[in-house]
Amino acid sequence: MATGNDNQTAARRHQRVRRQHSNELAQDYVEAIYDLIEAGQVARVTDLQEIFGVTHVSVVRALQRFEKRGLLDRSGDGLQLTDEGRKMAAASAVRHNLVVDFLRAIGVSETQAHADAEGLEHHISDETLAAMKRLLEAKLKIKN
Amino acid sequence: MATGNDNQTAARRHQRVRRQHSNELAQDYVEAIYDLIEAGQVARVTDLQEIFGVTHVSVVRALQRFEKRGLLDRSGDGLQLTDEGRKMAAASAVRHNLVVDFLRAIGVSETQAHADAEGLEHHISDETLAAMKRLLEAKLKIKN
DNA sequence: CAAATAATGTAGCACAGGCTACATAACCAA
DNA sequence: TTGGTTATGTAGCCTGTGCTACATTATTTG
Ligand SMILES: [Mn+2]
Ligand SMILES: [Mn+2]
Ligand SMILES: [Mn+2]
Ligand SMILES: [Mn+2]
Numbered sequence: 001m002a003t004g005n006d007n008q009t010a011a012r013r014h015q016r017v018r019r020q021h022s023n024e025l026a027q028d029y030v031e032a033i034y035d036l037i038e039a040g041q042v043a044r045v046t047d048l049q050e051i052f053g054v055t056h057v058s059v060v061r062a063l064q065r066f067e068k069r070g071l072l073d074r075s076g077d078g079l080q081l082t083d084e085g086r087k088m089a090a091a092s093a094v095r096h097n098l099v100v101d102f103l104r105a106i107g108v109s110e111t112q113a114h115a116d117a118e119g120l121e122h123h124i125s126d127e128t129l130a131a132m133k134r135l136l137e138a139k140l141k142i143k144n
Numbered sequence: 145m146a147t148g149n150d151n152q153t154a155a156r157r158h159q160r161v162r163r164q165h166s167n168e169l170a171q172d173y174v175e176a177i178y179d180l181i182e183a184g185q186v187a188r189v190t191d192l193q194e195i196f197g198v199t200h201v202s203v204v205r206a207l208q209r210f211e212k213r214g215l216l217d218r219s220g221d222g223l224q225l226t227d228e229g230r231k232m233a234a235a236s237a238v239r240h241n242l243v244v245d246f247l248r249a250i251g252v253s254e255t256q257a258h259a260d261a262e263g264l265e266h267h268i269s270d271e272t273l274a275a276m277k278r279l280l281e282a283k284l285k286i287k288n
Numbered sequence: 289c290a291a292a293t294a295a296t297g298t299a300g301c302a303c304a305g306g307c308t309a310c311a312t313a314a315c316c317a318a
Numbered sequence: 319t320t321g322g323t324t325a326t327g328t329a330g331c332c333t334g335t336g337c338t339a340c341a342t343t344a345t346t347t348g
Contacts, residue, residue, distance in 0.1 A: 119267025
């Protein structure tokens with residue numbers, strides 16, 4: 001009874017991680033496109049290929065999937081985000097930045113904070129994010 | 145010059161995350177097998193299928209890959225870890241437990257800490273792990 | 289003991305996300 | 319204007335990691 005239940009709990013946790021992974025690339029893509037547009041640039045395949053360190057083919061294939069998922073629009077000149085894509089991008093950006101700030105606050109170097117955040121951001125629950133925000137604000141109070 | 149270099153940096157970060165993901169399942173498998181053996185049980189396909197919430201087929205295919213990678217030995221009755229597999233399992237367990245403890249320390253619930261750690265553990269650098277350990281020890285000092 | 293059940297394996301499929309090779313289209317420069 | 323470079327797309331391949339369907343081989347149990 002104890003073991004069976006434990007295994008079930010473990011299974012749910014692993015299933016959740018797999019679900020997170022199946023959204024990971026989409027989040028990073030819309031975030032990158034969002035940032036390019038924010039910076040007043042036209043988001044192109046070439047930019048994404050440089051940002052992600054993959055061939056243009058991988059980018060095109062990914063964009064095709066994300067367009068089907070309703071996250072972006074490739075009909076015009078540059079890449080455009082749909083409302084849903086923009087929403088996902090904004091949420092991802094907030095989460096990403098908070099993770100970086102939190103890592104910096106606990107003493108991780110700028111470089112490493114950015115590196116680790118790129119993976120960590122996709123596995124953090126709202127509860128943990130809130131805990132990080134709390135600690136971040138407490139730290140800031142101490143500093144002032 | 146600024147943009148090109150930035151993209152290169154981003155690319156290295158994403159490449160690192162992809163590398164982490166390609167080791168993720170192996171780490172979780174050897175850790176699970178390690179735990180079963182530690183608990184005095186014989187590690188079987190059935191256990192893993194329950195723990196990961198996948199079919200026995202997925203487990204068998206994964207085990208075949210990991211055996212080829214020299215992480216485990218399926219010749220006997222139960223699953224056995226090689227020296228390399230045991231080393232990976234031990235390192236993974238240390239990391240996993242430290243992440244859970246850290247999340248608990250910053251106020252995340254037991255349940256959520258275990259859930260988030262399952263994904264987070266694979267993306268934490270040694271530097272960040274050290275920072276977490278530092279904060280954990282500082283917190284403990286305060287508590288006593 | 290014989291039948292049911294549990295455990296393990298293989299065959300073959302799907303999809304994500306990498307890749308190279310090849311084809312265009314668009315742009316730029318001599 | 320025309321030939322090289324850059325940007326984008328398609329075709330087709332690979333690996334990892336899921337799945338169902340179908341054996342086969344223990345292990346229980348009536
Ligand atoms: Mn990311
Ligand atoms: Mn991950
Ligand atoms: Mn683990
Ligand atoms: Mn894990």
